[in-house]
Amino acid sequence: MKKSLYIAVIGCGRLGSILASDLSQQGHEVVIIDQDKSVFAHLGSEFSGFAITGDAAEMNILQLAKLNKAQVAIAVTGKDNLNIMVSQLAKTVFNVPIVLTRILDLLKDEIYQQLGLITISTTKISAEIFLQTLQQQLEE
Amino acid sequence: MKVILIGDGKLTYFLGKKFVEEKHQVTIINAHSAEAETFSHQIKATVIFGDGTHPTILEEAEASRADLVLALTPHDEDNLVACQIAQQYYGVSRTIALVNDPSHQQFFEQIGITIAFSATQILANLIEKRADFEDIANFLAVDGGQIGVTEIILDENSSAIGKALQNLALPAGALIGCIIREGRAFVPSGGSLLQVGDRLILISQPEHYEQFLEVLT
Numbered sequence: 001m002k003k004s005l006y007i008a009v010i011g012c013g014r015l016g017s018i019l020a021s022d023l024s025q026q027g028h029e030v031v032i033i034d035q036d037k038s039v040f041a042h043l044g045s046e047f048s049g050f051a052i053t054g055d056a057a058e059m060n061i062l063q064l065a066k067l068n069k070a071q072v073a074i075a076v077t078g079k080d081n082l083n084i085m086v087s088q089l090a091k092t093v094f095n096v097p098i099v100l101t102r103i104l105d106l107l108k109d110e111i112y113q114q115l116g117l118i119t120i121s122t123t124k125i126s127a128e129i130f131l132q133t134l135q136q137q138l139e140e
Numbered sequence: 141m142k143v144i145l146i147g148d149g150k151l152t153y154f155l156g157k158k159f160v161e162e163k164h165q166v167t168i169i170n171a172h173s174a175e176a177e178t179f180s181h182q183i184k185a186t187v188i189f190g191d192g193t194h195p196t197i198l199e200e201a202e203a204s205r206a207d208l209v210l211a212l213t214p215h216d217e218d219n220l221v222a223c224q225i226a227q228q229y230y231g232v233s234r235t236i237a238l239v240n241d242p243s244h245q246q247f248f249e250q251i252g253i254t255i256a257f258s259a260t261q262i263l264a265n266l267i268e269k270r271a272d273f274e275d276i277a278n279f280l281a282v283d284g285g286q287i288g289v290t291e292i293i294l295d296e297n298s299s300a301i302g303k304a305l306q307n308l309a310l311p312a313g314a315l316i317g318c319i320i321r322e323g324r325a326f327v328p329s330g331g332s333l334l335q336v337g338d339r340l341i342l343i344s345q346p347e348h349y350e351q352f353l354e355v356l357t
Binding site: 108 | 194
């Protein structure tokens with residue numbers, strides 16, 4: 001990624017904090033949103049973006065994060081439904097061109113993929129890697 | 141009609157009861173086990189304890205046979221997902237979602253929810269539109285709300301004072317059924333002039349009500 005992008009990361013848990021820190025280090029302008037101020041401590045020292053404390057379920061907070069200017073939005077809160085809603089808001093209201101959605105539940109993941117979201121099921125990916133690793137261990 | 145209600149608290153409770161009274165087939169999905177149990181004792185409905193936004197729970201509630209799904213939780217994201225899955229996955233034709241953040245209303249309807257309603261917005265409109273009328277009394281919904289009967293008192297700020305009814309731009313579907321002046325009631329004609337302190341009995345279809353009030357303020 002050469003061009004610097006404006007990227008919104010929604011949710012500063014384990015995954016969100018890594019994504020925000022890495023993208024910031026790559027030279028992108030990153031804004032991260034979480035309703036719990038204390039979790040911003042997870043961000044690495046390489047993070048040089050903005051942190052906004054607030055509930056992403058509130059339209060106001062997404063406006064504050066200038067989602068309308070974002071080229072990328074990544075929804076990675078711990079709540080599937082919140083990720084789903086924020087992603088659709090990002091797409092339809094704020095016209096964000098690239099929106100990635102983390103969905104833990106496999107059934108919802110399938111449904112929303114069919115409805116046109118780009119979803120990433122970290123549960124499914126973890127399970128696949130566990131099984132692959134187990135297979136490798138058994139073959140050794 | 142088969143109705144699925146997803147939510148908790150008094151709103152879900154009383155709506156559930158009302159639909160049961162109106163002989164609808166009601167299923168309530170409640171995410172709190174204690175409250176779900178209480179509901180099951182107090183309402184003649186099928187009550188399911190679980191996450192109403194999840195396909196397996198909606199399946200259990202037989203969403204594919206539902207005519208209407210109402211999502212009334214305090215979380216907009218849950219109401220959205222419940223309605224979307226009901227609609228897109230189970231083919232429910234009518235979905236109604238409560239929006240807690242009024243600025244979500246338009247977005248919900250834009251992405252396919254049949255009706256998104258905001259209690260905040262409804263109350264704010266009521267207060268804004270009707271603050272001028274100190275006495276709005278006796279609102280009566282006739283025949284399931286197809287016609288509303290309301291009583292208002294004209295104050296001196298009303299632009300309708302001194303005008304004949306036939307000269308007011310009353311919307312079609314709205315009628316001043318009766319005027320009560322100095323304790324005497326009469327059915328007005330087109331030539332009747334409105335005075336300060338008149339109590340008017342308004343009969344209107346709900347969609348014309350706001351316009352009706354605007355003419356009289």
